[in-house]
Amino acid sequence: xxxxxxxxxxxxxxxxxxxxxxxxxxxxxxxxxxxxxxxxxxxxxxxxxxxxxxxxxxxxxxxxxxxxxxxxxxxxxxxxxxxxxxxxxxxxxxxxxxxxxxxxxxxxxxxxxxxxxxxxxxxxxxxxxxxxxxxxxxxxxxxxxxxxxxxxxxxxxxxxxxxxxxxxxxxxxxxxxxxxxxxxxxxxxxxxxxxxxxxxxxxxxxxxxxxxxxxxxxxxxxxxxxxxxxxxxxxxxxxxxxxxxxxxxxxxxxxxxxxxxxxxxxxxxxxxxxxxxxxxxxxxxxxxxxxxxxxxxxxxxxxxxxxxxxxxxxxxxxxxxxxxxxxxxxxxxxxxxxxxxxxxxxxxxxxxxxxxxxxxxxxxxxxxxxxxxxxxxxxxxxxxxxxxxxxxxxxxxxxxxxxxxxxxxxxxxxx
Amino acid sequence: xxxxxxxxxxxxxxxxxxxxxxxxxxxxxxxxxxxxxxxxxxxxxxxxxxxxxxxxxxxxxxxxxxxxxxxxxxxxxxxxxxxxxxxxxxxxxxxxxxxxxxxxxxxxxxxxxxxxxxxxxxxxxxxxxxxxxxxxxxxxxxxxxxxxxxxxxxxxxxxxxxxxxxxxxxxxxxxxxxxxxxxxxxxxxxxxxxxxxxxxxxxxxxxxxxxxxxxxxxxxxxxxxxxxxxxxxxxxxxxxxxxxxxxxxxxxxxxxxxxxxxxxxxxxxxxxxxxxxxxxxxxxxxxxxxxxxxxxxxxxxxxxxxxxxxxxxxxxxxxxxxxxxxxxxxxxxxxxxxxxxxxxxxxxxxxxxxxxxxxxxxxxxxxxxxxxxxxxxxxxxxxxxxxxxxxxxxxxxxxxxxxxxxxxxxxxxxx
Numbered sequence: 072x073x074x075x076x077x078x079x080x081x082x083x084x085x086x087x088x089x090x091x092x093x094x095x096x097x098x099x100x101x102x103x104x105x106x107x108x109x110x111x112x113x114x115x116x117x118x119x120x121x122x123x124x125x126x127x128x129x130x131x132x133x134x135x136x137x138x139x140x141x142x143x144x145x146x147x148x149x150x151x152x153x154x155x156x157x158x159x160x161x162x163x164x165x166x167x168x169x170x171x172x173x174x175x176x177x178x179x180x181x182x183x184x185x186x187x188x189x190x191x192x193x194x195x196x197x198x199x200x201x202x203x204x205x206x207x208x209x210x211x212x213x214x215x216x217x218x219x220x221x222x223x224x225x226x227x228x229x230x231x232x233x234x235x236x237x238x239x240x241x242x243x244x245x246x247x248x249x250x251x252x253x254x255x256x257x258x259x260x261x262x263x264x265x266x267x268x269x270x271x272x273x274x275x276x277x278x279x280x281x282x283x284x285x286x287x288x289x290x291x292x293x294x295x296x297x298x299x300x301x302x303x304x305x306x307x308x309x310x311x312x313x314x315x316x317x318x319x320x321x322x323x324x325x326x327x328x329x330x331x332x333x334x335x336x337x338x339x340x341x342x343x344x345x346x347x348x349x350x351x352x353x354x355x356x357x358x359x360x361x362x363x364x365x366x367x368x369x370x371x372x373x374x375x376x377x378x379x380x381x382x383x384x385x386x387x388x389x390x391x392x393x394x395x396x397x398x399x400x401x402x403x404x405x406x407x408x409x410x411x412x413x414x415x416x417x418x419x420x421x422x423x424x425x426x427x428x429x430x431x432x433x434x435x436x437x438x439x440x441x442x443x444x445x446x447x448x449x450x451x452x453x454x455x456x457x458x459x460x461x462x463x464x465x466x467x468x469x470x471x472x473x474x475x476x477x478x479x480x481x482x483x484x485x486x
Numbered sequence: 487x488x489x490x491x492x493x494x495x496x497x498x499x500x501x502x503x504x505x506x507x508x509x510x511x512x513x514x515x516x517x518x519x520x521x522x523x524x525x526x527x528x529x530x531x532x533x534x535x536x537x538x539x540x541x542x543x544x545x546x547x548x549x550x551x552x553x554x555x556x557x558x559x560x561x562x563x564x565x566x567x568x569x570x571x572x573x574x575x576x577x578x579x580x581x582x583x584x585x586x587x588x589x590x591x592x593x594x595x596x597x598x599x600x601x602x603x604x605x606x607x608x609x610x611x612x613x614x615x616x617x618x619x620x621x622x623x624x625x626x627x628x629x630x631x632x633x634x635x636x637x638x639x640x641x642x643x644x645x646x647x648x649x650x651x652x653x654x655x656x657x658x659x660x661x662x663x664x665x666x667x668x669x670x671x672x673x674x675x676x677x678x679x680x681x682x683x684x685x686x687x688x689x690x691x692x693x694x695x696x697x698x699x700x701x702x703x704x705x706x707x708x709x710x711x712x713x714x715x716x717x718x719x720x721x722x723x724x725x726x727x728x729x730x731x732x733x734x735x736x737x738x739x740x741x742x743x744x745x746x747x748x749x750x751x752x753x754x755x756x757x758x759x760x761x762x763x764x765x766x767x768x769x770x771x772x773x774x775x776x777x778x779x780x781x782x783x784x785x786x787x788x789x790x791x792x793x794x795x796x797x798x799x800x801x802x803x804x805x806x807x808x809x810x811x812x813x814x815x816x817x818x819x820x821x822x823x824x825x826x827x828x829x830x831x832x833x834x835x836x837x838x839x840x841x842x843x844x845x846x847x848x849x850x851x852x853x854x855x856x857x858x859x860x861x862x863x864x865x866x867x868x869x870x871x872x873x874x875x876x877x878x879x880x881x882x883x884x885x886x887x888x889x890x891x892x893x894x895x896x897x898x899x900x901x
Binding site: 135139203204207217326334352360 | 531626751854
């Protein structure tokens with residue numbers, strides 16, 4: 072990959088772990104002994120406190136207090152309470168974030184509200200190769216609105232030029248799921264505002280992974296995922312961010328009872344609640360939210376700047392080791408750490424089979440079509456020696472040819 | 487309430503329990519000893535097997551197998567697998583039901599798809615006093631579509647007359663949340679079809695409560711709740727039904743990656759999956775779905791006809807006992823069991839305070855504004871003696887005046 076790799080021994084890595092100010096956070100997770108888990112960007116591992124929290128929620132709150140728990144244990148307040156704890160991780164105010172539904176549904180919710188608010192502007196700018204569900208959701212919204220939306224989906228380098236006076240909304244994913252490329256949130260938000268447009272950032276690969284400054288950068292809208300870097304569990308509820316200045320101006324298209332000003336008056340007419348609360352729709356998923364609360368708690372007392380510093384160091388180490396030992400792979404992400412999200416991606420035409428063989432050797436990353444091997448770097452629990460071991464096992468698989476085994480040829484349902 | 491009540495002693499009730507063919511099902515639940523729980527129509531109690539199932543899902547599947555569980559434990563198939571188990575409870579085919587999102591979001595999803603499919607027809611007929619979120623969601627959809635929908639919300643007796651040649655969709659709740667009144671699903675579905683319209687039934691107070699025949703009645707679309715009679719836990723995922731003949735014809739407005747024909751190809755263009763699967767949008771909430779699976783399992787081997795028979799008997803008993811002993815209450819539901827859902831509602835101008843006092847005496851029902859005391863009847867775990875005890879304690883509260891206590895005057899957040 073480069074002609075001048077820097078080699079680093081396993082002992083060097085162990086020394087880096089010994090000096091790591093985040094090393095203590097690893098005990099906040101349950102991690103199988105024999106596994107190097109480099110897929111926390113797809114599904115964060117189980118936090119150590121989550122099982123007890125779920126037992127409490129299930130056995131005590133649901134089992135004993137039953138329906139009374141909506142008040143007694145403030146289940147009704149969970150979306151706001153947990154949202155307020157996500158806010159500092161993304162540089163937003165506590166009253167600007169709420170937990171609700173899925174990332175896909177939340178994109179629909181905010182894009183639908185934005186397009187109506189910005190009428191007669193009707194262009195939504197997005198990126199070709201964006202995470203697919205983002206494009207699919209915008210396509211579904213456009214079809215539903217039957218001519219009231221024009222989608223302008225362009226290559227990343229063409230985004231600034233595509234934001235014009237007819238643009239209602241710029242809807243981008245901050246960090247690319249496959250390449251890890253980072254958009255300049257500050258500059259693109261300014262570009263959108265300069266054109267009189269709103270901007271919506273999908274933070275699925277950013278929240279809990281990099282430092283974010285939504286308030287400083289004057290971001291209008293954002294959404295994000297609870298089950299990746301936030302460790303909320305499989306299919307965890309997602310989050311919604313709306314800047315204070317917009318909260319009363321946007322009509323939520325998914326206007327359900329939980330976003331009503333007075334849901335328990337049971338009136339026939341929708342009246343939106345004040346503030347971020349109006350983004351709610353149906354009854355909050357209590358079990359998923361209890362798990363998400365513990366996922367977010369794994370960041371307690373830890374500054375995102377510290378997380379980011381270690382993430383970059385882990386990525387640099389992985390790239391250096393691959394440069395030195397696994398030259399048959401191409402780098403599919405930026406070499407410069409500041410331009411790369413919390414992941415490293417490699418390219419190999421047999422990427423699928425190689426990743427399956429690597430998983431069988433206890434190094435879990437993932438594969439993204441057509442040829443990308445993706446390694447998530449999650450500083451709360453990933454050690455420098457884990458990176459060393461991962462590359463060592465990758466080398467072993469390439470040397471012994473085990474990835475050529477028949478069983479690695481057929482793609483599984485979820486890759 | 488009537489002049490001719492039939493009295494029944496606690497011993498009579500115990501004898502009815504001894505002869506009850508569903509008595510054995512009570513052990514399928516964890517129920518606090520000191521509580522008579524008549525609110526399973528709002529939140530079903532904890533099934534006995536749910537804690538172990540969640541521990542397995544959390545500690546083993548998530549904790550040990552991590553991301554691999556999407557394949558290894560078929561997390562990815564949960565929405566269809568659990569949907570298929572709801573199907574027989576509602577008289578539908580296994581491939582017509584899928585678990586997704588919340589009831590509110592599902593109503594938006596199907597109503598949005600239906601209105602586009604039925605264009606240029608643009609009227610949605612619904613019922614005044616419908617469960618509020620149903621009306622709110624339709625209002626939000628109408629506002630989003632800005633003139634493409636006319637909502638025609640009429641009194642229940644005016645529904646048949648409101649279904650005309652301009653009607654795209656009739657969206658009704660089968661059993662009324664407050665009065666328990668049951669719509670004639672067969673007749674109203676026929677009326678919708680005769681006018682060339684589609685019909686969508688909200689089964690939130692029906693699924694697991696009464697016998698349903700969606701296939702026989704030629705129902706087009708339905709939605710329902712997982713956390714009431716289905717015992718799926720607080721905020722459980724909801725379900726979606728689409729008749730086979732419509733599955734390929736409706737474009738889902740919430741078109742996310744999980745409803746894509748090939749989500750893991752990560753292409754830029756949405757292509758809907760075949761069949762019911764296209765109704766999915768975001769990543770399935772695995773913890774909530776694991777709990778829902780155990781909730782549905784509480785119906786294993788039990789015929790809904792048997793459930794309904796006992797439900798009617800419990801309701802008749804409650805009404806007879808109130809007639810005999812609590813004449814200060816008015817009946818707010820139908821006296822004829824066949825016209826009443828699985829609940830009994832009473833009316834009293836001090837209903838809120840009385841219900842709070844009753845809850846403090848260990849009888850949990852709920853209150854619905856402005857004056858309705860609601861008692862859910864859930865035959866899998868409610869005994870005839872429970873009904874007797876509930877009325878006995880209601881009598882005691884009225885006699886000792888404890889409901890007049892100061893603390894029962896202020897309404898809690900959730901009632």
